Amino acid sequence: MSSNAPRHTALDALHRSLGATMTDFAGWDMPLRYGSERDEHVAVRTKAGLFDLSHMGEITVTGPGAAALLNHALVGNIATVGTGRARYTMICQEDGGILDDLIVYRLAEHEYMVVANASNAQVVLDALTERAAGFDAEVRDDRDAYALIAVQGPESPGILKAVTDADLDGLKYYAGLPGTVAGVPALIARTGYTGEDGFELFVAPADAEKVWQALTDAGTPAGLVPCGLSCRDTLRLEAGMPLYGHELTTSLTPFDAGLGRVVKFEKDGDFVGRAALEAAASRAEQNPPRVLVGLIAEGRRVPRAGYPVVAGGQVIGEVTSGAPSPTLGKPIAMAYVDAAHAAPGTAGVGVDIRGSHEPYEVVALPFYKRQK
Amino acid sequence: MSNPQQLRYSKEHEWLSDAEDGVRTVGITEFAANALGDVVYAQLPAVGDTVTAGEACGELESTKSVSDLYSPVNGEVVAANQDVVDDPALVNSDPFEGGWLFKVRVADEPEDLMSADEYTAFTAG
Numbered sequence: 001m002s003s004n005a006p007r008h009t010a011l012d013a014l015h016r017s018l019g020a021t022m023t024d025f026a027g028w029d030m031p032l033r034y035g036s037e038r039d040e041h042v043a044v045r046t047k048a049g050l051f052d053l054s055h056m057g058e059i060t061v062t063g064p065g066a067a068a069l070l071n072h073a074l075v076g077n078i079a080t081v082g083t084g085r086a087r088y089t090m091i092c093q094e095d096g097g098i099l100d101d102l103i104v105y106r107l108a109e110h111e112y113m114v115v116a117n118a119s120n121a122q123v124v125l126d127a128l129t130e131r132a133a134g135f136d137a138e139v140r141d142d143r144d145a146y147a148l149i150a151v152q153g154p155e156s157p158g159i160l161k162a163v164t165d166a167d168l169d170g171l172k173y174y175a176g177l178p179g180t181v182a183g184v185p186a187l188i189a190r191t192g193y194t195g196e197d198g199f200e201l202f203v204a205p206a207d208a209e210k211v212w213q214a215l216t217d218a219g220t221p222a223g224l225v226p227c228g229l230s231c232r233d234t235l236r237l238e239a240g241m242p243l244y245g246h247e248l249t250t251s252l253t254p255f256d257a258g259l260g261r262v263v264k265f266e267k268d269g270d271f272v273g274r275a276a277l278e279a280a281a282s283r284a285e286q287n288p289p290r291v292l293v294g295l296i297a298e299g300r301r302v303p304r305a306g307y308p309v310v311a312g313g314q315v316i317g318e319v320t321s322g323a324p325s326p327t328l329g330k331p332i333a334m335a336y337v338d339a340a341h342a343a344p345g346t347a348g349v350g351v352d353i354r355g356s357h358e359p360y361e362v363v364a365l366p367f368y369k370r371q372k
Numbered sequence: 373m374s375n376p377q378q379l380r381y382s383k384e385h386e387w388l389s390d391a392e393d394g395v396r397t398v399g400i401t402e403f404a405a406n407a408l409g410d411v412v413y414a415q416l417p418a419v420g421d422t423v424t425a426g427e428a429c430g431e432l433e434s435t436k437s438v439s440d441l442y443s444p445v446n447g448e449v450v451a452a453n454q455d456v457v458d459d460p461a462l463v464n465s466d467p468f469e470g471g472w473l474f475k476v477r478v479a480d481e482p483e484d485l486m487s488a489d490e491y492t493a494f495t496a497g
Contacts, residue, residue: 021406021407021409032409032436033409036409036410036464037409037410037435037436038410038435230409230435230436233436234435300412300413301413301415301433302412302413302433302438304438323435323436324412324413324433324435331412354438
């Protein structure tokens, strides 16, 4: 694949007609924002937002051995996911390093859809294909088979109900069902990356404009606006959700990232990374690694990924993501810090912002949790 | 977007007003403000600071990035816009008027400042 020609989603012309500012993201030309990213963020928190997420990488795994393959290839217990349900999980290297974080949807008894981050889709596809050897299962690259449209925010159930007959009230968080949206087939999932209630709709690329338009028409009176990747990042940051390449990398195991709960040692059979992850788990228990914490600024300067976290003149950690938080009205960050400084309220912690040490409050994640 | 005819422009996307008693007002253009996104923090030069054309004299921080603020001319800062410090979004909503950044008593200015038409062509390319 050529690295200098960005790929365009099925909604590209529509984004341009809406005046979107576009950005290169993992080889895709994606909407960064349409107007003010702060207004888009606030719309998702209070009303609804519409996202094109077609850059995400869909991989379908089918066959009688599909569950066994995924249990071997991923760290979660995928065999226990019920049909119509979804699970957040990870794929690791043999040494326990995180290759990607994933959502796996069980579409049928012998059919799963794995959704990878755009930046890792090829790596995940290659790893699954390689790990499928000896299993009665087929791994299929379905990246071009789907456009992905998300409608997120408290008004999203009402908006989606206006364009589908699917039983949304019966659709729980982290569940997905096939249905019809705006007259076209869609996989309707109650998932998202914003900290709000919402839906992700996997549709054929040829149908994407129709679905986008129907949701726009149904949602605009309720306050729905198109939203770009900029506000998606601040929404997930406020919700304390990790982003691959920032909080998650191949040099960290799930235990180092505070996400050891996704690793299911009790499942049947061996899985890639088991031995290294067992060692990482006991290491984390005996000698706590750096801890992922939240930081809230007392001032107005914004911490960015890579900035050192300091205390008493010593570097005690590193910022992985930072942004001004529209909800808190202050800059916030996620950072890995030494365990000794990780307790909420720890005094004397700062961030080195281009040479000046700005005071920060250590808090537990997430920064924002919606009222249910 | 249209760039006011009475202003001159730098390649770093600052605008410079006509002189009033040797003092010119500096801001960033609408093109620059749009490229930055929502400005959330402005660090402006202080009154009395000496600024040098093409050198950083402050910073503008937006949701996604932080950018150095450059002076388009050499001189001494005689005012900084406290309204922008208090409400940085003014840079986005009113870049050529209420969102001005600082005023400078000009000692010397570079030759390569652009007219509005030249700057419009510069940003179109």
